Amino acid sequence: MGTLHVLDHPLIQHKLTHIRDKNTGTKDFRELVNEIAMLMAFEITRNLPVAETTIETPVKTAKAKVLAGKKIGLIPILRAGLGMVDGMVRLIPAAKVGHVGLYRDPKTLEPVEYYIKLPSDISERELIVIDPMLATGGSAADAIHSLKKRGAKQIRLMCIVGAPEGVKKIQEEHPDVDIYLAALDEGLNEEAYIVPGLGDAGDRLFGTK
Numbered sequence: 001m002g003t004l005h006v007l008d009h010p011l012i013q014h015k016l017t018h019i020r021d022k023n024t025g026t027k028d029f030r031e032l033v034n035e036i037a038m039l040m041a042f043e044i045t046r047n048l049p050v051a052e053t054t055i056e057t058p059v060k061t062a063k064a065k066v067l068a069g070k071k072i073g074l075i076p077i078l079r080a081g082l083g084m085v086d087g088m089v090r091l092i093p094a095a096k097v098g099h100v101g102l103y104r105d106p107k108t109l110e111p112v113e114y115y116i117k118l119p120s121d122i123s124e125r126e127l128i129v130i131d132p133m134l135a136t137g138g139s140a141a142d143a144i145h146s147l148k149k150r151g152a153k154q155i156r157l158m159c160i161v162g163a164p165e166g167v168k169k170i171q172e173e174h175p176d177v178d179i180y181l182a183a184l185d186e187g188l189n190e191e192a193y194i195v196p197g198l199g200d201a202g203d204r205l206f207g208t209k
């Protein structure tokens with residue numbers, strides 16, 4: 001079963017409090033989502049492998065470390081996942097970005113895929129699927145199925161707020177995928193919104209409410 005990691009760094013938690021607040025407007029919401037994504041990226045790249053190299057500092061020859069791991073691919077789930085991309089590529093500038101367009105049908109709650117465009121070498125990359133919200137888990141589970149169908153082998157899922165229902169679904173359908181959250185909330189309401197959550201992440205990011 002994939003492991004659930006809750007990244008409770010104080011800076012992440014402080015910023016999360018602001019995006020939960022209904023009085024936080026679009027500009028601040030967008031900036032904070034990017035900052036949280038960057039901090040989460042910092043945490044989840046902690047174990048990337050490094051190799052030793054030799055460089056000349058102005059003072060002497062020195063052994064030094066460089067990243068030596070697999071190449072990374074970021075896969076935002078549209079729309080709301082887009083709000084996390086800039087923050088992450090500032091930390092991982094060599095990452096390629098693939099897009100999976102999904103929306104959750106408000107009546108059936110089933111994800112509907114409307115777009116997919118991926119780097120050609122996804123099977124050689126460590127993929128990080130990103131979306132601020134993991135509610136029923138339907139969207140993320142579907143996106144991960146799509147990636148696997150196209151050859152992806154190594155996938156992690158990074159969301160800001162998750163519900164236990166969504167975590168369970170991913171762990172059941174994709175036991176090979178580790179999940180990273182900034183917070184694990186109480187559950188879902190009757191419209192499958194996360195409680196207490198932060199409302200509709202896409203609408204709050206793009207001002208479409």
Ligand SMILES: O=P(O)(O)OC[C@H]1O[C@H](OP(=O)(O)OP(=O)(O)O)[C@H](O)[C@@H]1O
Nearest residue numbers: 078079080103104135136137138139202
């Ligand atoms: O876990 P689930 O129950 O599938 O719900 C989570 C999904 O719902 C939201 O997207 P939404 O459908 O609102 O699309 P949007 O990003 O275009 O607003 C959110 O960004 C996730 O993708």
Ligand SMILES: O=c1cc[nH]c(=O)[nH]1
Nearest residue numbers: 135193194199200201
């Ligand atoms: O709480 C939720 C659930 C799904 N999608 C959102 O944007 N928010």
Ligand SMILES: [Mg+2]
Nearest residue numbers: 200201202203
């Ligand atoms: Mg939405």
